[in-house]
Amino acid sequence: MSSSESSRFETSYNQDQRIEQHLMNEREMERAADRDLEEQRELTFATVFARKSxxxxxxxxxxxxxxTSSKIRFRxxxxxISDHVSKKVIFHCSMEYYKEYSRWHIKRDSFPVNYKPRIYQLFFDNNFFIIGDGNVVEVIFALDRILRDWTNREEExxxxxxxxxxxxxxEDLELDTDDEELFLDExxxxxxHRKRTSILRRMLPPRDGKRQRRRRILEIESD
Structure with missing residues (x-):
């Protein structure tokens, strides 16, 4: 390799190193900026929660x-707000933050199973496709309105x-435990419950001993 070729090779190699180092510096700066942004997000959410203003x-x-900056949970x-909805009914809901999309996602964690079909549709009727930090408070208000609407419907x-x-x-049997809690005294x-027990006992099939005795009586009467 001639001296001129060696010089060009060394220059090209050094340039590649400078480019690579520049890119590494940029990536490190981006990571540092992301860390600063996340730390600021964490501080902002922590301050809001502490002040509760x-x-x-x-x-x-x-x-x-x-x-927090990664999860919001409420019940x-x-x-x-209603005297005609059972105290046993409590809705738990959470929102999780996905860093890769910079978006929040709503999760309905543990809605009472008996109420899921009726209340899920209220969520589906409201489009919460894009939730960022800028509108997360607005979405919580919207969720509150949805659950208030359900409460009004349940009350009616x-x-x-x-x-x-x-x-x-x-009939008596058509009242459930929520109805009892809301409208009946002790x-x-x-x-x-006494009436229900009496009805259920009459609905039970006879035990084998009674069935056999009845069959024997019928046989004797037919003779």
């Missing part, structure tokens, strides 16, 4: 139990059902 922390039925208790359903029961349009619940 936003209106979302004062909603009567919704209580936020976690509010909604309909009985806090329970009151109408009990009115039908009082008018004789429904003595009425005891009497209702």
């Amino acid at each position: 936003l209106p979302i922390f004062n909603l009567p039925a919704l209580r936020i139990t976690k509010f 909604f208790e309909p009985s806090k 359903f329970r009151m109408e059902k009990f009115m039908r029961f009082q008018n004789g349009e429904l 003595s009425q619940r005891i009497e209702l």
